[in-house]
Amino acid sequence: GKPSMYKIxxxxxxxxxxxxxxxxxxxxxxxxxxxVQIDAYGVAEFDMQFPQYQVVLLGPxxxxxxxxxxxxxxxLNIPVQPIDTMDYGMQRGDxxxxxxxxxxxxxx
Numbered sequence: 001g002k003p004s005m006y007k008i009x010x011x012x013x014x015x016x017x018x019x020x021x022x023x024x025x026x027x028x029x030x031x032x033x034x035x036v037q038i039d040a041y042g043v044a045e046f047d048m049q050f051p052q053y054q055v056v057l058l059g060p061x062x063x064x065x066x067x068x069x070x071x072x073x074x075x076l077n078i079p080v081q082p083i084d085t086m087d088y089g090m091q092r093g094d095x096x097x098x099x100x101x102x103x104x105x106x107x108x
Contacts, residue, residue, distance in 0.1 A: 008100045009050060010040040010083070011069070012059030021083075024093025025100075036097075047072065055103045056080040057096065060088055079103045 008025070010018040018040040029036040041049050043062050050056050050073055058066060063082040070080035081103060087095040 004035065006034060006036045006101060006104060007053045007055075008036060008038045008097075008104075009053035009056045010038065010059065011043055011046055011050075011056055011062055012040065013061040014042045017061065018059050021088065021091055021093060021096060024091055025097045026093075028094040028097045034101075043069075050078060050080075051076055053078065054107070055100050057100055058082045060085055077107055079107050 006029075010022055012018045022038050022040050025038050026036060029038075039049070039053075043065060046056075046069060050069075056069065056073060056078060058069065058080065060083070062069075066080065066082055073080045081099075083096055084099065086092075087099075
């Protein structure tokens with residue numbers, strides 16, 4: 001069945017650079033009446049935070065850490081993927097939300 005709450009984590013170098021995108025994703029989810037929890041963290045907090053989420057999306061600044069971070073999340077079956085650079089640059093919250101939801105669906 002569908003999860004009662006979609007939990008999405010964004011990860012960037014400091015946690016601040018993705019905060020606007022988080023807001024836009026939350027707005028897009030509200031428009032669709034989707035229950036979401038979307039939080040942004042700096043990469044230093046990754047280990048502590050990621051087990052609480054269903055998917056982790058990486059900002060462009062930390063994309064180089066993709067292999068290491070996805071290996072950490074693999075045992076818990078939590079997908080880790082980079083945010084599309086164009087969507088990130090143009091702050092397309094709805095596109096990034098769609099991507100996150102498709103990754104959650106594929107993992108379950």
